[in-house]
Every structure is written in C-alpha cells, then in structure tokens.
Amino acid sequence: MAISLEKSRVTEYLKERYKNQFLFDSLSAEYLKRDGRMTFLTDVPVPFTMEDLVDFKEGRGLSVARMGENMVFVMGMDPQFPYKNQYRQFLQICFDARVKEAFLHDGGEALNKGDLYRAATLFRGVMVLAQEEEGTALQDALFGYATACTQIYEKLQEPENMAETDEESRAREERCGWFKGESIQLYEDLSFRYPDFAPAWYYLGYAYLNMGLYAKAFLTWKEFLTKADEAKQKDEIEEIKERMEQLEGPMEIEKGCNAIIAGRTGEGIAILEKFKDSKYRTWWPLFFYLGTAYTELGMAQEAIDSYKEVLKLAPSNKDAMVNLAEIYEAVAQDELAEKYRRKAILIDEIN
Helix, strand or coil: CCCCCCCCHHHHHHHHHCCCCCEEECCCHHHHHCCHHHHHHCCCCEEECHHHHHHHHCCCCCCHHHHHHHHHHHHHHCCCCCCHHHHHHHHHHHHHHHHHHHHHHHHHHHHHCCCHHHHHHHHHHHHHHHCCCCCHHHHHHHHHHHHHHHHHHHHHCCHHHCCCCHHHHHHHHHHHHHHHHHHHHHHHHHHHHCCCCHHHHHHHHHHHHHCCCHHHHHHHHHHHHHHCCCCCCHHHHHHHHHHHHHCHHHHHHHHHHHHHHCCCHHHHHHHHHHHCCCCCCCCHHHHHHHHHHHHHCCCHHHHHHHHHHHHHHCCCCHHHHHHHHHHHHHCCCHHHHHHHHHHHHHHHHHC
C-alpha cells in the first residue's frame, strides 16, 4: 500500500490514545475445544474491554461479534500487532465473506456519530484485513479512513478546540498536521488504485486547493468531471465546475510566482502586475513574489513598496521584514534597515 500504517505518526498517536482500553487474556482450552477450528488461538492474547470482563464475570458471556470488533480495533491501532494473522484467521472463520463489510458498517456508524478517532481506527483495521486484495472493501476502507482523518483535522482547526497553553497548542497543531497529511496521501492513493472512483478526485481537489496548489486542484477536478455520475452527482458536478471557473485567476498568479521561482523574472512580473489592483490584491504572496522579482532586477523602491504591502496584509511576515532590512541596507538607509531587522527578531522571540 502507498500508505505505510506501520510508520505513520497517526499509528503512534492511536496506540497511545487507546493503550489502556484493552486487557489481554488467552481463551480457555475448554472454550477452544467447542470448535476444533479455533486451536490456533491457544495461548494467543485476545483483547477485552473492562465492560467485556464484567459481562463475562456476571454470566452474560461475550459475543463473537464483540470479540471480532475488539480484534479489528487492535489491528487498526497497531497494524504490526504480533498476533494479527491469528486475529484475521478468527475473523474469517466467524464472519466469512461478511467480515470486512460488517466492520466497515461499524466504522461508518462511528463516523456518523462523530466518534472520529474510533471510526478512523476501525477503518484502519479493515485496511489491514483487506490490504492483500483489490476489491471494493479496501476502496471503502481507504475512503472511510480518509474521511475520518479529514474530519479530525477540520475539528482540530475549529476555534472552540484551540488549546489554551503554548504546549497544548503545539500538540494540537502537530496532531492536525499528522491527520491532514494522512488524508491527502489516502486520497492520492485512492485515485491511483481506483482511478474510476470519483469521490477520491473530488476530495483530493479540495486538499490541493487548501494547500494553495491551484493548478493541481484544477487538473484533479477536471479528472473528477470525467469520472462523476451525472445522475447521482449532479450537485457536485455543478459545484466543481463553478470552483474551476474561480480558479482561473489563482492559477495565473501561481504561474507568475512559479516563473519568478524558476528565474524567469520578467515573465513573472508581467503576469503578477496585472493582479495588483484586482480582487486578489489581498493575497500577500502576490506582493511578496513581486518584491522578490523587483529585488532581483535592482528595482529597490518597487521592491520596498511590495514588501510593505505584504506587511499590511500579513503583519507578522518575518521574511518580508528581513528582505526589507536587506534592501534598506543596500541603499544605505541604515536606520530603516535596523528597524525591520529588530521587528524580525521580535517575531522570532514571540514565536
């Protein structure tokens, strides 16, 4: 699989989050003798929740479905769990062909209830079960996991979930990055494995848009339109067509920025200057790259004006401050150079 669940930072987070949820114990020889097919579970630790053990102690027993869900959950937490092959064998015997569908359903229910981390873990468990296949179960598990990851990082970005302390804030931002990166890789993997699966292209386009990759978003949505079902996805088709029209300006700006990065300074300036008085004049990267280009051409005043425009739009932009300090120093305006150098140092201290 393109997604390496074993090496994922999300894996480490889920293992830590749920490490105290399960107690492990082996099934009794008497229990295993009831079905001769289960002897492979001899001395194999099986996961139980505290609720399971209470039910068992009070004579209510433990359903096979509950045991199976626990096993799938543990594999979702830790895809390298030492006994995953025995768990897979148990699940195949007890649920046969229905095993993946059953736990995809459980993952979907958790997602609908907003129990996002549980949903993500269950979908990952199904991915482990289906990773050697190329059927729809793996497709649905990948998509379910991607959806859960997307909703997790979006939830982490909501104002009411912002942490109060610096340490909590850093931890939240780090976790947000893990799940965001995971979701993008999953949508990319889906579009590669299942090129006719339209929802992957739909959500991948939005992922690229949120990263400011306008050309990639446009091309991805163009692919979506060739895959979408006109009868079932009429609203999505109209939505994406509108989005693609809105991307024409941003794509041209991206083209101008890339030209400057590639050293085609004159070409980049010609493109970007057209947008200085447009509805995109509130985009600070537009002026930042113009400042870069003007600097390269020795147009000091134009560069200064551009970087000052950046700071109007993004007052904490340290790079603009540093560049202004260097330009002022080059034109022998030492006092102004020192002013912006001190501002840049202050931003570092605040951060």
